[in-house]
Amino acid sequence: MIYCVMKRAAAGALLAAGLATGAFAFPDKPVDYVIPFGPGGESDISARLQQPFFKEKFGQDLVVSYKEGGGGAVGWSQLNGLSGDGHTIMGVNLPHIVLQPAEKDVGYKTDDLVTIYWFHFTPDAIVVRADSEFKTLDDFLKYAKDNPGGLTIGGTGKGSANHLAQVKFDELAGIKTAYVPFKGTGAVTTATLGGQIMAQWGYTTVGAAQGDQVRLLAVATEERHPLFPDVPTFKELGYDLIGGAWRGIAVPSSVPEEQRKQWSNMIAEINADPDFRKKMEEGGFAMADVPYEEEKAWLAKQKEAYIQAAKDAGILK
Amino acid sequence: MTGFDTFAAALTPLNLLFALFGVVAGTVIGAIPGLTATMAVAVLVPLTFTMEPASALILMGAIYTGAIYGGAYSAILLNTPGTPSAIATTFDGYPMARRGDGDLAITLACLASVFGGLIGAAFLLLLAPPLSSIALAFGPVEYFWLAIFGLSLIAALSEGNVFKGLAGGALGLLISTVGVAEISADVRLTFGSQILLGGIQAVAALIGLYCIPVLIDLVATPERHLRVEQPKGFRLAEAIGVSLRGWLNLIRSSVIGTIVGILPGAGGSVAGLVAYSEARRSDRGGVEFGKGAPGGILASEAANNATVGGGFIPTLVLGIPGTPPDAVILGALLVQGIRTGPTLFESGGAIVYTFIWGLLLATLLMLPTGLLIGRYAYKSIVAVPKPLLVAGVAFMTIVGTYAIRNSTSDVLVMVVLGAIGWVVSRFGFAVSPIVLGIILGPIAEQGFVQAWTIGTAMQNIPAMFFGRPISIGIITFTLFSLLWPLARTAIARRRGAADLPVIAGAPAVRGPVDWATVAVSAVLSLVGAVTLFDTAHYSDADSKVFPQTVAIGLIVFAGLCLLRALLGMRNRDTPPSGSMSRRTALVVAVLAAALLLPLVGFVAASLLLVAVLIPIGMHERWTARTGVIYALSGVVIVLAVTWLFGTLLHVPLPVGRLF
Numbered sequence: 001m002i003y004c005v006m007k008r009a010a011a012g013a014l015l016a017a018g019l020a021t022g023a024f025a026f027p028d029k030p031v032d033y034v035i036p037f038g039p040g041g042e043s044d045i046s047a048r049l050q051q052p053f054f055k056e057k058f059g060q061d062l063v064v065s066y067k068e069g070g071g072g073a074v075g076w077s078q079l080n081g082l083s084g085d086g087h088t089i090m091g092v093n094l095p096h097i098v099l100q101p102a103e104k105d106v107g108y109k110t111d112d113l114v115t116i117y118w119f120h121f122t123p124d125a126i127v128v129r130a131d132s133e134f135k136t137l138d139d140f141l142k143y144a145k146d147n148p149g150g151l152t153i154g155g156t157g158k159g160s161a162n163h164l165a166q167v168k169f170d171e172l173a174g175i176k177t178a179y180v181p182f183k184g185t186g187a188v189t190t191a192t193l194g195g196q197i198m199a200q201w202g203y204t205t206v207g208a209a210q211g212d213q214v215r216l217l218a219v220a221t222e223e224r225h226p227l228f229p230d231v232p233t234f235k236e237l238g239y240d241l242i243g244g245a246w247r248g249i250a251v252p253s254s255v256p257e258e259q260r261k262q263w264s265n266m267i268a269e270i271n272a273d274p275d276f277r278k279k280m281e282e283g284g285f286a287m288a289d290v291p292y293e294e295e296k297a298w299l300a301k302q303k304e305a306y307i308q309a310a311k312d313a314g315i316l317k
Numbered sequence: 318m319t320g321f322d323t324f325a326a327a328l329t330p331l332n333l334l335f336a337l338f339g340v341v342a343g344t345v346i347g348a349i350p351g352l353t354a355t356m357a358v359a360v361l362v363p364l365t366f367t368m369e370p371a372s373a374l375i376l377m378g379a380i381y382t383g384a385i386y387g388g389a390y391s392a393i394l395l396n397t398p399g400t401p402s403a404i405a406t407t408f409d410g411y412p413m414a415r416r417g418d419g420d421l422a423i424t425l426a427c428l429a430s431v432f433g434g435l436i437g438a439a440f441l442l443l444l445a446p447p448l449s450s451i452a453l454a455f456g457p458v459e460y461f462w463l464a465i466f467g468l469s470l471i472a473a474l475s476e477g478n479v480f481k482g483l484a485g486g487a488l489g490l491l492i493s494t495v496g497v498a499e500i501s502a503d504v505r506l507t508f509g510s511q512i513l514l515g516g517i518q519a520v521a522a523l524i525g526l527y528c529i530p531v532l533i534d535l536v537a538t539p540e541r542h543l544r545v546e547q548p549k550g551f552r553l554a555e556a557i558g559v560s561l562r563g564w565l566n567l568i569r570s571s572v573i574g575t576i577v578g579i580l581p582g583a584g585g586s587v588a589g590l591v592a593y594s595e596a597r598r599s600d601r602g603g604v605e606f607g608k609g610a611p612g613g614i615l616a617s618e619a620a621n622n623a624t625v626g627g628g629f630i631p632t633l634v635l636g637i638p639g640t641p642p643d644a645v646i647l648g649a650l651l652v653q654g655i656r657t658g659p660t661l662f663e664s665g666g667a668i669v670y671t672f673i674w675g676l677l678l679a680t681l682l683m684l685p686t687g688l689l690i691g692r693y694a695y696k697s698i699v700a701v702p703k704p705l706l707v708a709g710v711a712f713m714t715i716v717g718t719y720a721i722r723n724s725t726s727d728v729l730v731m732v733v734l735g736a737i738g739w740v741v742s743r744f745g746f747a748v749s750p751i752v753l754g755i756i757l758g759p760i761a762e763q764g765f766v767q768a769w770t771i772g773t774a775m776q777n778i779p780a781m782f783f784g785r786p787i788s789i790g791i792i793t794f795t796l797f798s799l800l801w802p803l804a805r806t807a808i809a810r811r812r813g814a815a816d817l818p819v820i821a822g823a824p825a826v827r828g829p830v831d832w833a834t835v836a837v838s839a840v841l842s843l844v845g846a847v848t849l850f851d852t853a854h855y856s857d858a859d860s861k862v863f864p865q866t867v868a869i870g871l872i873v874f875a876g877l878c879l880l881r882a883l884l885g886m887r888n889r890d891t892p893p894s895g896s897m898s899r900r901t902a903l904v905v906a907v908l909a910a911a912l913l914l915p916l917v918g919f920v921a922a923s924l925l926l927v928a929v930l931i932p933i934g935m936h937e938r939w940t941a942r943t944g945v946i947y948a949l950s951g952v953v954i955v956l957a958v959t960w961l962f963g964t965l966l967h968v969p970l971p972v973g974r975l976f
Contacts, residue, residue, distance in 0.1 A: 032969050034723075039359045040644020048652045052366050061363070063967045068722045069515025070497035070504075077511060078724075083972070104504050106497065107511045152774045158502040158857060178774035180457075180767050181500035181859065183759075186644065190581050190637050194453030197771065209636055209651075211658050283651065315502070 026262055027087055030061040033249075034082070034090040036075025038068040041184060042122065042205060043091050046247055049279055053270045070106060071157060072096050076250075077107030080114075084254025089263065094118070094246035095161050098306045102316055103159050110303060116260055117267040118248035118290035118298070120280060122203035124165040124220035124241070125231075126153075129192055130213055132199070137217045137237055140199065144175035154180045154188040155201040159315050161245040162188075162201040164306075165220065167313035172239045189214075203244060204228065208284030220244060227284055243309075246302075248290070264292035323667055326371065327674035335376040336679035337686070343383020344683070344690050350391050350524045351717020352966070353400045354384035354585075355641040360966050362649045370653050371668045375675030377649065381642045382434050382625045382680055385585055386687055389426035389618055394419060394543070394698045395710060397528035401520060402585025402621035404752060405593035407527060408474070409606065409613030416609055417544040419695050424556040425611055426618045427687040429567060432560070433619030434680035436571035437578060437626025441633075442673045446662060449634035451579045457771065458781055460582045461764030462791040464757040467587055469795050470594045473802075474607065474749040478889075480877040481834075482750040484841050485741070487871035489754020490761070491848055492517050492734075494864050500763055501860035506851050512726040521718045521727040522734050522755050526748045528714050529735020529907070536707055536903045537895025539936035545699050551688055559611045566596050566612050567619050574620030578627020582764075584640045585621040586756050592620030598798050626676065633657050633669055704947055707934035708927040709954050711907055715923070716958055719914070720968045728911040736904050744833045745889030762863040769862070827885050834882035834889075841875035844868075902933045918973030920959055927951040 031054075037043045047064050054062040067075035067090075075090055076097060082088045092115050100106045126140065134140040144151045155162030158181050166179050180197055182188040185206060192200040193213060200206070204225050207216045216231045220241045224233055234241040249267060251260060268291055270276055277287055290298050310316040326332075346357040357380050365373035388403035393410035406426065413422040440448060455463075468486060475482025495506045496516025507513040535542060560567060570592035577588035596616035597606040604610040628639030636657040638644035650657060655668070662669055698706070718731040738748045772781030782788070848868035855861045910926035917925075931947050962968040 030967075032967075034969075038641070038644075039355055040638060040641060040648050044645075045648040045651055048362060048648050051363055052652070064359070064362075065967060065969055066359070066722055067724065069518070069724075071499075073497055074515030074722070074724070077514065088969075100497075103502060104497075105509070106504070107514055150774050150776070152771050157500050158498075158859070178770055180770045182767065183499045183763060186638060187582065190452065190631075191456065191767075193635065193637070194456060196456035209656075211636075211656065211660070213635070213658065279652075279654065282654075 026259065027058060027060045029087055030063050032088045033062050033064050034075055034088065035064060035066050036068065036072040036091060037066065039066055041186070043093065043247060045283075046120070046285070047091060049276070049283070050270055053273055053276050054266070057269055057273075058266060071100065071160075073100055073106040073108070076113060079108070079250060080112060080253045082252045084252045086251070086255050086259035086263070089116075089249045089251050092248050092250045094121075094248075094302060095164065095306045096245075098303045099159050099164075099310055099315070102307055102310065112253070113250045114253050114255065114260065115248055115250045115295055115299060116292050117264045118246050118288055118295065119267055119271050120285045120287050121244045121246040122205045122284065123225060123244040123286055124161065125202055125204050125207060126217040127189075127192060127200040127202040127206050127214050128198070128217060129195060130215055132215065134199065134217060135215075137232070140217055141173055141175060143198075144173070144177055148176045149178055151175075151177045151199070152180050152197045153177045153199045153201055154182050154191050154197040156183070156185055156188060157181050159310070161243065164309055164313060164315065165241070165243060166201050167315065168243075168309060169234070169239065169241055171313070172241060203284065204286070205284035207231075208282065221286065225284075225286065226281060244286070246288070260292055264295075323670035324674045326667070326671040327375065327678060332372055332375050332671075332675055333678065335372055336379045336675055337682055339376045339379025340383040340679050340683050341686050341690070343380035343385075344387035344687060346380070347384030347387025348390040348399045348694060349713060349717055350395075350397045350399050350528060351520060351714070351720050352384075353520060353721070354381050354402070355645060356720070356966075357381070357384045358642045358645045362645065362652075365649050366652060370650070370655055371671040371675065373649065373653070374646070374668070374672040375679065377646050378625070378629070378672065378676040379679035379682075381646075382622060382676065383683060385621050385625060386427070386430040386434075386618070386683055387690075388621070389430065389614075390423065390691060390694045393422045393426065393614070394695065395528060396531045397714075398523055400585070401523060401756065402589055402624070403617065404523065404586050404756065405589035405617035406614055406621075408593065408617075408749065409608070409610045412607070412609035413611070413614070414543050418609065419543055419545075419699070420549060420692070421552045421556055421559075421611070422614055423691040423695055424551050424553055424688060425559060425614050427684065427691055428556055428560050429570075429615045429618035430622040430687065431680055431684045432567050433571040433574055433622035434625055434683065435677065436568070436619075437575045437623035438673060438677045438680055439626070440575045441626040441629050442670075442677070445630045445634050446659070448575075448579060449631050451576060452581055452631035452635060452637060452639065454787060455580050455582065456785070457764045457767035458785060459764075459787050459791065460580075460760050461768055462788050462795070463580075463583065463587065463591075464761035464764060466594070466791050466795045466798070467590050467757045468753060468761070469799050470590055471750040471753055472799055473594070473597060474747055474753070478745055478878070478881075480874050480881065481746045484838070484871060484874035484878055485746045485748070485750035486754045487867050487874060488841060488844065489751035490758040490867045491754075491844065491864060491871065492522065492751070493519070493755045493758025494762065498857075498860045499759060500766060502857040503855040503860040505855070505860060505864060506848065508851075512729060515722075515724070515726070517730055517734070517755070518721055518724070518727050519755050520721050521731040523752060524714050524718050525731035525733070525735035526738040526752055528710065529732065529904075530739040530742055530748065532707060532711055532714075532907075533736075533739045533900045533903055534893050534895065535703065536899045536934045537893065537897075539703070542703065542706060543699055551692060553688070560615065563612050563615045566599075566615050569595060570616040570619040571623040574623025575627035577620070578624030578639050579630050581631060581637050581639055582760060585624045587760070588620040588624045589617040590753070590756075592616040594798055598801050622680075629676075633661055634659060702947070703936065704931040704934035705950050705954075707903070708930040708951055711903070711930055712923055712927055712955065712958065715907070715910060715914070715926070716919075716962055719970070720962060720966070723969055725911070725915045725971055728914060729908075732904070732907050732911045736908075741837055743892045744837050746837060765863060766859045770859075828887045830885050831882040831887045834887075835879055838875045838879035838882060842872050842879070845871035845875065899933055903930065906930055906933065914973070915971050916973050917975040919970040920955065921973065921975035923955045923959070924952065927955055
């Protein structure tokens with residue numbers, strides 16, 4: 001399903017991008033790109049990778065700033081109060097913006113956010129250290145079945161994409177693992193490399209960043225990831241698990257319709273750049289294109305699916 | 318590869334220029350509270366896209382090491398760590414500056430920073446691959462014990478009453494849990510407030526707790542901020558003498574700093590605190606630590622600059638950032654298409670070694686530039702008339718706090734915490750234990766929750782907490798640090814020597830009931846009770862265990878303080894005298910500015926603040942000349958800093974109805 005959307009959207013985006021260039025003198029000053037996390041995380045790195053391409057294509061600086069706190073909630077709860085002249089955008093993440101307001105009062109609702117474009121996702125994956133006794137997913141499952149509750153698996157936070165994947169997979173496979181929450185993917189990866197935990201619910205990006213220090217047991221995509229042709233998908237092993245974390249941009253609600261479309265086109269143009277795609281894919285990201293016109297219906301579907309999954313998992317009541 | 322060719326590559330004029338520019342810019346940025354090394358490096362990232370990888374690394378490494386050193390200036394001159402790494406520098410640096418040795422303190426900080434930086438970089442050059450395994454050897458439980466070791470410093474920082482210190486530490490730990498929980502699924506202690514949702518930012522809390530009380534007492538009296546006899550220059554010979562006598566301290570602190578820098582979950586602040594604690598424990602007399610001992614500055618500054626080289630070890634060898642600025646540098650390298658990891662040292666070795674040589678050169682350049690900038694900083698703080706000093710510093714606390722994460726809520730929290738800090742420290746509850754709690758709280762909580770979960774899965778919780786060799790080592794050191802002063806006193810007493818004070822500060826005196834302490838203790842107990850009430854609603858057991866334990870601790874310690882105060886045991890210094898109305902006016906003015914910031918805009922609120930604070934800080938008779946000069950200087954400070962932050966550092970300053 002995901003790849004389907006991506007192909008269709010990519011074609012539309014390319015067309016739209018062609019129309020957008022040169023039509024208006026926008027942006028006409030540097031753009032403030034707010035990342036609702038701290039510097040150095042995956043959202044920051046994604047933005048940094050977009051930065052030079054934006055400058056090259058649209059002639060203005062994309063200035064990254066940070067509004068860290070509450071796992072992104074601080075930034076998102078303040079988004080609609082920011083300047084609506086079209087020169088302020090903010091990174092958004094899924095499932096964060098769905099699960100956070102569903103779980104607790106975090107100062108914003110999913111539907112308050114004017115999301116514009118979803119440009120990539122990082123597929124869930126089980127990561128182990130290179131010298132781990134788990135060579136395959138079967139080894140992992142065997143250990144988990146022999147030692148109920150004894151297999152420690154790390155992930156970022158609770159009620160997060162990683163946590164959701166853990167609960168869902170445990171249910172699908174009929175196992176019980178011990179979920180150890182960490183602050184940020186970097187901290188979990190360190191614990192994985194140090195053997196503090198037996199495995200990690202991470203993303204393909206972890207595999208890309210750590211190279212042969214780690215091994216992926218399975219990836220939660222429809223088809224195998226181009227960077228890891230030897231790693232099976234959960235699906236082909238018989239587990240209906242597809243998911244990950246999505247990234248996109250949003251603007252304050254006061255930004256007019258016209259500029260929202262322009263932003264969608266600009267991001268599409270960057271995403272369509274072959275050099276950019278190559279860099280992103282080398283980093284383990286899976287490219288996607290959900291432009292403004294299709295985004296609303298798409299997000300509604302995602303929201304429903306995430307909420308259902310979180311309810312099934314018992315993360316949401 | 319390690320040899321001459323990479324060294325020569327680092328010596329190109331362009332690289333040297335980058336190293337020089339980086340160190341100077343970093344020092345200035347680091348000196349401004351709120352602007353951290355992480356931010357300094359992040360601002361540079363876009364510039365590096367078009368550079369040679371090695372040059373980009375040299376520039377970022379230089380600005381990073383400069384910023385860590387620059388943090389010492391405000392720590393020494395204003396009692397406010399410019400970056401969290403300089404927390405331990407305030408303990409002795411500010412007392413030294415107060416008694417007129419600010420120039421010596423700054424020169425010592427420079428020497429120690431250069432020494433520590435060189436040691437850290439030398440380890441990076443020679444032993445990076447083997448040392449990187451330290452990053453992996455530390456698991457959750459080791460971090461938990463490391464945080465406990467850091468917290469054991471509270472006993473030393475309590476200024477006379479350990480129970481007051483412990484209560485303050487517990488308060489700090491609770492403050493660290495406010496907001497959306499990092500690793501569990503609850504929102505804690507926000508009471509429905511949006512302002513507190515993102516938690517109390519640690520750097521904002523540092524600025525509030527350390528700097529606002531200084532400002533409050535600064536306006537109260539016409540006395541000079543720092544005592545100065547006659548200017549003595551750099552006092553370089555004296556500083557070298559002190560450093561040579563403290564050679565063991567310098568080496569030990571640099572090694573501690575390197576190792577803590579390698580640990581991805583710790584950082585410069587923890588390194589400084591651990592090194593300080595060890596220096597204090599092994600001190601053999603002279604000026605007491607905490608009262609202006611040069612050894613305290615040497616320890617903290619050598620350790621925090623050693624974390625720079627240390628932090629690069631896991632960053633470059635494993636692709637795991639050792640410190641937050643390293644995470645940003647790693648991101649910049651990824652954009653350039655460079656993958657760190659074991660292969661980098663082999664295939665990309667030339668880049669790595671050119672960078673390391675560059676870092677060593679930048680650290681050496683810090684010696685002349687640091688001495689010169691430090692001299693200038695000291696002279697300015699001493700020479701600036703009080704009204705302008707008060708207005709300028711208050712303004713900087715606001716803009717610096719805002720810039721941490723572009724949040725006006727943080728500014729409000731900073732001012733309120735500052736006022737609270739002033740009140741409690743007046744009654745013998747020192748602010749440093751609170752700060753320690755805030756800094757070490759997340760490390761302790763996360764380590765504890767993770768270790769408990771893993772221990773449960775292993776069905777052996779005691780072995781998890783007490784059975785691992787590194788943990789046993791840290792626990793032993795903690796006990797040793799806590800018990801050694803007691804043992805030393807006992808030994809001295811047996812030898813018939815005069816009583817050595819176990820803990821610095823005013824001794825307990827019996828007297829009438831200390832109602833002020835009774836009141837503060839009662840409020841702290843109430844905070845504990847409210848926390849317990851709040852935790853009852855948490856859905857996740859992982860978010861409960863830590864605040865509940867700490868809240869019970871707070872109630873117990875505050876209860877003991879209350880009991881002692883009721884018995885009339887009084888152990889606090891006489892609070893500084895001076896005008897209460899001026900103090901109140903300052904707090905009201907800064908609070909009003911914080912509230913007005915999002916409404917009227919940054920420049921308008923700042924100009925108003927400066928206009929109000931100059932008369933509040935003015936103790937002399939106004940003349941037409943001073944009036945004009947002060948007003949103009951105020952406007953210039955506001956506009957210059959606005960330009961620096963808004964244009965140069967790309968901080969999106971709030972725009973309101975005015976400007």
